[in-house]
Amino acid sequence: MKKNYFRLIIAAFIIGSSSIIYSCSEDEETITEIVTTGIAQDPDNFKGEVTSGQVVTLDPLKSYQLTGTVIIKNGGTLVIPAGIKITATAGHLSYILVEQGGKIYVNGTAGSPVVFTSETTETGNWGGIVICGKAPINTGSSGSSEIANSIYGGTEATDNSGSLTFVRIEYAGAEFSAGKKFNGLSLFGIGNTTKVESVALLNTADDGIEIYGGTVNVSNIVSVGNTNHAFSYKDGWVGNASNIYTKRKTDGTGNTGITGINNASNDNASPRSNPTIKNVTFIGANSGESDGIKLKQGTYAVLDNIVFSNWSKGVTIESDSTVARFNGKKRITNLLFENTTTEVSLKSSAGSPVTIIDTTYTKKPDATGAGNGILVPSWATGWSGL
Known part of the structure; x- marks a missing residue:
């Protein structure tokens, strides 16, 4: 076999990585070496900043220890190839923050997901992933996240913060200040050209995933065993969510499958929360928080093809403007309730029960939810940890 060795620095997403790639044909073997730069150089001490103009790619042949905070600054890019495992070791100081104008590309595959985990397999043992974008929010022209006071929000509905595909985030949700915890994945004002697809949030000490305004669309989301929502x-x-599978802890701890609001201070703030949510399975435990879905404080939404199992209440809608949006308007369709005591309930802003008009929602006895009824959908098996 004739051999041809060459060294190549790739000027695309994989700039800044270090690995060797082999390609063999009948009479030739090619070896490509990629040079590691920046914070990717020491897998045992992964922390620091990706600065403007840098593209840092982790070594696909190594595992990384997240020993502190990783911050992707405006104009910086972090690329994480398929199959990498990143283990957090510094508690609430271990987290990844993407600032406005920064980008993260987590390029897992179904066969080789990217896994973020903790050295201790208990909820709340590290921070999580926080991404701040430039898409519109309704709390002002911009906001400041609780994490590192990072700015988010703006006017760019099509803002791009990168992509997350086939990613598993485990044991996140550490407390970063008194009474305040990280979510597994926090999306602050993210634009709709950011890709969030096939992401699993497991055993988080707060919410699995929380979206703060923006226009991002999410799909194939698994959120299981989280202490809060x-x-x-x-x-x-104002984005879309499709193919969502959630399951409460078996001990009943945890809150709703989905909680949605418009604005905590102003029910009618604009732009109004108004996502389309479809193809969802909510598995409860008939204890703890009682609602599969709770919509309140002015949010609108469209809900379709949803399966509920083991909840005291399937859908709870609160506040005058939210109730008016749904009551009798056929915006909740194709629901299947299994072992659910109250299917749908409405409550005014004053807390009084509201009579449900029969055209508020429709049921479908063979609704598939996330794809497999009350069972784990096929798209979620393997990579998600289920």
Whole structure:
């Protein structure tokens, strides 16, 4: 076999990585070496900044120890190839923050997901992933996240913060100040050209995923065993969510499958939260928080093809403007309730029960939810840890 060795620095997403790639044909073997730069150089001490103009790619042949905070600054890019495992070792100081104008590309595959985990397999043992974008929010022209006071929000509905595909985030949700915890994944004002697809949030000490305004679309989301909400949104989110599978802890701890609000201070703030949520399965435990879905404080939404199992209440809608949006308007369709005591309930801003008009929601006895009824959908098996 004739051999041809050459060294190549790749000027695309994989700039800044260090690995060797072999390609063999009948009479030739090619070896490509990629040079590691920046914070990717020491896998045992992964922390620091990706600065403007840098593209840092982790070595796909190594595992990384997240020993502190990783911050992707405006104009910086972090690329994490398929199959990498990143283990947090510094508690609440271990987290990844993407600032406005920064980008993160987590390029897992179904066969080789990227896994973020903790050295101790208990909820709340590290921070999580926080991404701040430039898309509209309804709490002002911009906001400041609780994490590192990072600015988010703006006017760029199509803002791009990168992509997350086939990613598993485990044991996140550490407390970073008194009474305040990280979510597994926090999306602050993210634009709709950011890709969030096939992401699993497991055993988080707060919400699995929380969306703060923006226009981002999410799909193939698994949120299981989290201490607070499986999925929550607020502050003017107007994206789509499809193929969502959530499951409460077996001991009943945890809150809703989805909690959605418009604005905590102003029910009618604009842009109004108005996502389309479809193809969802919510598995409860008939204890703890009682609602599969809770919509309140002015949020709108469209809900379709949803399966509920083991909840005291399937859908709870609160506040005058949210109730008016749904009551009798056929915006909740194709629901299947299994072992659910109250299917849908409405409550005014004053807390009084509201009579439900029969055209508020429709049921479908063979609704598939996330794809497999009350069972784990096929798209979630393997890579998600289920």
